[in-house]
Amino acid sequence: MHESLAEYYDLRLGLYDTCLAIIFFAIIYIFAFHFKKSKISKNPEYKYFILGLTMKVIGGFSFATLTVYYWKGGDTLSYYKAATDLSNVLISNPIRGIELLFTSIKDFDVTRDHFHPYAVDFINDKDVLLLVKITSLLNIIGLYSYGTTTVLFASISFVGLWMAYSNLCKIYPKFSKHLLIGFFMTPSIIFWSSGVLKDTITMSCIGWVMYSFSNILFFKHKVIISILLVIISSIIIFILKPYILYILIPCMLIWTQSHLKNLIKGSFIRIVLVPIIIVLFLSLTTLIIRDISAAAGKYDLNKVETTLEGFRSWHGYLAKTQDQSGYTLSSTDFSPLGMIRMLPEVLNVTFFRPYLSEIRNMPTLIGAFESVILLLFTLYLILTRRGGFFKLIFYNKDIRFMMIFAISFGFIVGISSYNFGALSRYKMPAQMFLILALTLIHKLTPNKHFIKK
Structure with missing residues (x-):
């Protein structure tokens, strides 16, 4: 050669x-x-x-x-x-x-x-x-x-x-x-x-x-x-x-379940049918994800820690050798309790970093400005809407679906990227749905839209 x-x-x-x-x-x-x-x-x-x-x-x-x-x-x-x-x-x-x-x-x-x-x-x-x-x-x-x-x-x-x-x-x-x-x-x-x-x-x-x-x-x-x-x-x-489907399919089924639940009229019928619908959708989601995982090769859920470790090592190497902006997390505990503890830090990395002080190349500059704007916009909505911010997420099924996807997917890419260049690409679906959800929260009037829409 x-x-x-x-x-x-x-x-x-x-x-x-x-x-x-x-x-x-x-x-x-x-x-x-x-x-x-x-x-x-x-x-x-x-x-x-x-x-x-x-x-x-x-x-x-x-x-x-x-x-x-x-x-x-x-x-x-x-x-x-x-x-x-x-x-x-x-x-x-x-x-x-x-x-x-x-x-x-x-x-x-x-x-x-x-x-x-x-x-x-x-x-x-x-x-x-x-x-x-x-x-x-x-x-x-x-x-x-x-x-x-x-x-x-x-x-x-x-x-x-x-x-x-x-x-x-x-x-x-x-x-x-x-x-x-x-x-x-x-x-x-x-x-x-x-x-x-x-x-x-x-x-x-x-x-x-x-x-x-x-x-x-x-x-x-x-x-x-x-x-x-x-x-x-x-x-x-x-x-x-394939890892996109691990989040996308459950979220789409949650969206579907929320819509079907709202179509059920009558308190008694709702009390009887809603738990059945939830159990059916949870079972369906579990079966689908299991089958996807079995055929997903390196993205098999049983290999998730090995795969994440591989991503972390490779992207860390790129950050050190090719002037790419890297980041670290204070913990990599993948137990259920460990992941709950990691959630705030990981979501901060995914959506609100890199900070302006962490810029090392031109593509990172775009992401840094976006992160600042997104952070300020999110804080503005939380401070001005107060309880209304979370009520809209809870009651509006479209916002709820988008937020669940954004948080879940944002967590996955945040714990696997370890440099901001890779993160910019991987987080796009989560970033898109987060921006859409925040946009709807901003435009909808809370007092009129606590509807189970």
């Missing part, structure tokens, strides 16, 4: 990439404009459709630029380089290429397919392989341009999140402008969920799951399609980041 890793990662966003990306975005923009025009009369939130798409594409291209010229490597370029090799096979030998697209990681052998040795070493697990397959197809559509492939990734992420945003706006039509912040106006979220990354796809899938559940629960339409979307999105999340 004569080529160094630096030479392998040597990629430029030249005139071809930039111009082609602009052309692709213009084409997508034209379709988006006409789609918005067809929807806006019945869906007022579509006045923000182009803005949301634009923010995602800007985030994606910003990420691509930093990847090429600042980091000069990393997982993103590894995905793209390996995907380019697969794209070449698909073009030169379509039958073999299609065969590889449907090959599992266990049987994925490309020694005779002119894959670069670095790519062969990189494709070492099913999550990597799936993203390489997705990227290879988008790379062909994008005419072998890293810039256009990024635009397509950003657009895919946008569509899933937009569907969730649109349905949430139908539940809270007066707050469409404010809900936009959590989905499309938080810098770190649009930055880390718009490039060639697993996070881009998983965030889109989370959006589709939320959209589908709200279709079934609130709007009672497109039920069959929504069930299929939940299944497909869950499978993709399971392959790419």
